[in-house]
Amino acid sequence: MLRLPARGPHQRCVLRGLQPRLPKSTLAARLELSVLKGVRFCKFRDFRDFTAAGWAPLWALVPIAPVSDTPSILLVISVFIGLPAALWAYKCLMLVLFQRKIIYMGYVPPGSRHERLTDVHPSHLKSIECEKIFIPTMKKCSLSGIAVSTSRTASVQPDMVIIYFQGNAGNPLHRLPVFQTLLAPPNSSSSFPNIKILAVAPRSYWKSTPNRPTQLGILADYTAILAHALSTYPRANLTVYAHSLGGAAAVCLLAQLQDGAEPDGPDYSRIRGLVLENPFASIPGMVRALYPQRWLPYHYLAPLAWDPWDATGAMAAAQSSTGAPQLSLAVRNSVLARLVPDMLVLLSAHDEIVPNAMGEALHALRHAGSGKLVVIPNALHDSAWKERAWRVEMQRYITDVQMRART
Secondary structure, three states, X not given: OEEEEOOXXXXXXXEXXXXXXXXXXXXXXXXXXXXXXXXXXXXXXXXXXXXXXXXXXXXXXXOOOOOOOOOOHHHHHHHHHHXXXXXXXXXXXXXXXXXXXXXXXXXXXXXXXXXXXXXXXXXXXXXXEEEEEEEEOOOOOEEEEEEEEEHHHOOOOOOEEEEEEOOOEOOHHHHHHHHHHHHOOXXXXXXXXXXXXXXXXXXXXXXXXXXXXXXXXXXXXXXXXXXXXXXXXXXXXXXXXXXXXXHHHHHHHHHHOEOOOOOOOOOHHHEEEEEEEXXXXXXXXXXXXXXXXXXXXXXXHHHHOOOOOOHHHHHHHHHOOOOOHHHHHHHHOEHHHHHHHHOEEEEEOOOOOOOHXXXXXXXXXXXXXOOEEEEEOOOOOOOHXXXXXXXXXXXXXXXXXXXXXXX
């Protein structure tokens, strides 16, 4: 909008898209004067006053240079190649820089970090006792979790403690329906052991210390959780039950632990069972599974993962007899090497997140033993516990582990 003086000596008018017909010699001076001094607004009664006052369209005063009707080759390349390439490069950069925000989603669902035990629906606490616990770690990090048992055995020392390794989102309170189903006594409960479940959130999850989550940090947290369970329940056997990303964390951790490595340290030989439910095989593998199209640049971001969680590599090293002698000897004497032959792998038939091929690959790496691979029909990634087959297989495995521990 240009503001130009009107013809009258005491009025100046502002019109959109119109200019007075002025001699060329005075047009530039009038334009500059109107901008510097400011103008007052006046109103015309109708369009005939505009033409009577001698106003003309503004576009008539603007010189228009001739342009080519055909866009240049450089412009076409910039639009159809340069713009998508720039957007892809930007997204790839964001995926790499914020990968830990994507992998460790303690903030999902919203409010997960601030939920309290009193916020739990009463139906999720029916027939169970849930106690909040705190576990300190070596590096001034406090871990928050829950200890869950049946109401009738809450005051009795458990025969078995199940250590739960959670997935990459939520908090232990969200798993209470899972624990409630697992603790329900089977039909023939004569040999079913007295169980307590410890579900402790690693750093940055729930009310644990909000440190930056890394693979090394989370492994240190779960090491402290295992040590706490072994010292708190000295007569109980332990079973590791891991879901989703927790499956990769459990495999990588157990590959580092050795039976009797430290005389004064925790007795890891009391860890008797391993259950992997819809486990990650590795973070690079998940990147390729989420972006299988080779023509997309995201497919090739896998090597840039800071926390690889290479469960496949750890499992292969634990079961192989070749490779680097020092690494092979250390890993083959690990807790993982002892547990893998008899481990239980549960896969949801309709898992929408983790491909079943990952769990199948981990199970295929075991060479002997009584371990099983069970596909739960009609189950999604987080809903296998709702199916009867899940409950039957879990309770059967726990009973078998306890019986093997007694022999």
